[in-house]
Structure formats: C-alpha cells, structure tokens
Amino acid sequence: MFQALEALTREVGKISLSMTVKDDTMVVVVVPQGESKEAALRQPLVLAGSPAELEAGFGEAVQSFSTAHRSLADQVAATTAILQASEKSQAGKAQKALQKKSTPALAAPAKGTASDGDDDADDTEDESTGTTPLATTATESKPAGTDLQALLL
Template identity: 45%
Template sequence: MFVSIEPLLRSCTKLTLSLQMKGDDIVVFVKPEGSAKDAAMLQPLVLTAAAAELDAEFADALAGYTGVRASLADQVAATTAILEAAQKTQVSKATKALSGGKTKPATTVDESSSDEDEAEDSAEGEQNTAPTPATSTAAPAAEKSGTDLTSLFD
C-alpha cells in the first residue's frame, strides 16, 4: 500500500490519510497539502467501499488520482508559462511605446482622399477661378495639426 502512496506523497508537502467506518464500509480520505497555486491541486480523494474492495482496488484508484493530479499540474505549469510570456510581451510593448516619445499621427483614409481632392481642385482652379466648396473646406483642415478624432464618428 505504501508503494502506491509514495508518488502522491512526493508531489505534495504533506499527505493526510484518514479512515472512518460508515456502516459496513470504510471511508478513506486522502488529502494532499502544500502551497499549490491552483486549488484543484489540493482536492482530496474520498473512497467509500468494503474492506475487501479497498484491498483490491485502492492502489489502482490512488494511481489514477495521482496521474490526473500530475496531468493537472502540468497543465497549470503550461498555462502559467504562457501567461507569463504574454505578460512580458505586453510589458515590452508598453515600454517601447512609452520610450518612443512622440510619434507621427497616422493618416486616415479620409485624410489621404482629401489630399487627392485638393490636388484635383487646384488643377480645376487653374482652369476656373471660382472656388469650389471642397477647396474652401480643405483650407481649415490644413491649418489643424494632428488627427481629428471627431472625423472618425462621421
């Protein structure tokens, strides 16, 4: 029996084994203890069966429990590694963004098309001296610096 308990005991700091009678059956309570980050790693194993059945199947039940627990520990470790890597990436991006200083504002599609309109309007203006409505609205936009965020909502 102790050979089947040893792998579980090695994976935790302490193992509590409690036995109690419940009618003709024995209740076996196996509780790993330690400083696991995930509460699922400290879930106890509770078996209720007749003494003969526990003699025959306790080792297999404990081995299955230990295997699932090891698999869960591997999953927790893999998830923790992924989250830590993602955190480092985000910190790196934030640091680069903050240390980059002022960046040139991105040109939106509407602004680039208005530059083309202005070029067409100036070509028309050479042929026709009357100002067009697009030319009169383009002049105030040229005076502004940066991206007009309200234009994104139109």
C-alpha cells in the same frame, strides 16, 4: 498500496490520510498538502466501500488520482509560464506603443507649424489634394491612448 501513496507523496510533498468506518463501509480520504496555491491541486481523493473493495481497488485509485494530479499540475505550471511570458510581452508592447504614439504627436505640430514665410490662407491648403494638413491628419490618425486590441495581436 504504499507504492501508489509514495508516488503521490513525492509529487506533492506531503499527504494526509484519514479513515473512518461506519457500519460495513470504510471511507478513506487522501488529501494532498503540497505548497501549491491552486485549490484544484489540493482537492482530496475520497473513496468509500467495504474493506475488501478498498483493498482491491485502493492502489489503482490512488495511482489514477496521482496521474490526474500530475497532469493538472503540469497544466497549471504551463499556464502560469504562458501568463508570465505574456505579461512581460504585453508590458513591452505597451511601452513601445506609448513611445510610438508620443513621438509622432510631438513631431506633427512641429511639421504643421513650419511655414515658407507666406502668411496667406494658401499655406494651410495642400496644393495637390486641396485639403488642409490638419484635416488630413485628423482623419488618418488613431484616437489618443493605447490601442489594447493591437497589443493583443
């Protein structure tokens, strides 16, 4: 029994053990008191039964609880690491996307304002396609702002 409690205690740092008896039923509550902020990792193990039943199955129940607790703690740690890495990655992508979006926006008006010195209406029309550069730019460009969908990919 104490070997199973030792393994759980080493994993979480501290546990509280509480027992009550009502008639022939004993209730044992084992509460992990570690430093985890996750509520799921602080869920107690509650066992109820006769003293003979608890004697026979307590160690196995605590060991099973400890294994499940360790698995959950590993999952929480892995998820936290993934989220932190994703947050850093997304912040970098957002900055790059904003820099990319701002650079062409500044260059486009400069390109459109350049003229060959001719002031007729033919300056605004692309001779090969017959369309105006502004119309082509407006249909090909994406809306202003950050494309969040592109950041997720």
